[in-house]
Amino acid sequence: MVEFVLIVLAFITSVFEARLWQPSFPDLTLTILLFLFLRSDILTGMLAAFAFGILRDGMDPASIWISPFVFVTYAYATSWLRVFVNMNIKIMIFIYALLSVFAYRLLLYHVHGVQLKWPVLAFASFTSAFLVLLLDVIFRKK
């Protein structure tokens, strides 16, 4: 049920995110997918990552289409991370989300040619990481 809700949320955000994207906005699609990777099996995570990555970049013809590749890589990396790190600890979830979004942001800035502004990057990354924590609080397994 939670996976279904997350997939619906990811669908909605991926449809609109590319059109509404601003440098200071949190990456909602990635935020939801990161949490989905933590909860679901690798096949579901990969399929969702690939589908919503295409959906996110496909909505903007000017996009460079790095999202499917990055999301799929994150899905695979998360499956490995879950083996070695206890991802039920909040601080681990936060660091995992922060680093993931930070790296994705850097890549986006680079391929889109946006001038790098550290406060904006930090704000967007931290907001996204907090959103992942919020999702964890909302959809925590009882």
Add this chain to the structure above:
Amino acid sequence: MSRDIRLYLFFAFLSAIIGTVPAVRHWISSFLIDTVYVPVVRVVATAQEMSRLKEENNRLELQNIRLRNQLHRVFRDSLISRWLDSPAWRDSASCVSAVAVAFHPLGVPTHIVLDKGAFHGIQKEDPVLTAEGLAGKIISVRPYASTFMSIYHRDLRVGVIDTRSGVLGVVHGGEMTLEYVPHGSDIAVGDSLVTSGLGRIYPSGLPVAVVENVDTSDTSSMFMSIKVKPVFNFAGTAAFWVVKKW
């Protein structure tokens, strides 16, 4: 090579192919925009339009209520002025006061004999009034007496109009129903019905009855089934006015 790494390589390869071939990118992008983005945006736009139309509808409903109230006031004032201007009230000589000398039958009188007749200027079909409103019409005249058919007689029909909504109908005496009011007409319990003046027998604006019950369940008929209560109360009423040459 494990299943996970094979899965990852497959999707990564697919993503790389899609990302690097412009024709594929363009085709997928066009397809997604046409099949996903545009319908979703249309749904959002439709929802916004519906919200706007709802607000517009509320505004128009309020305006409609205001205009209807205004119309009712004008209509009521018009009725009052017409009734006050009618010869029956303007010239007291055109009204004959009479006293009931006999009621038939005794229970609910359908025929009432008055002590004034042709000698006093009363003619057949003159309307008969009480202080409350219409009581009936003269059906037979003798030199010093006359008989009128009361609103409780089943043969009496009075063309009426609803003072609130302006809906026209015919009050059927005896059965005390309002007839020929089509389904969907604006009739409500408590509405006052006054003579419409269209039949040229009664002056317009005379109170006749009040709507007592509205039944719209019978859809087999073209008209609504409406019960009315006449304003004429025969109990204890002995004084009448006969309107002549109105």
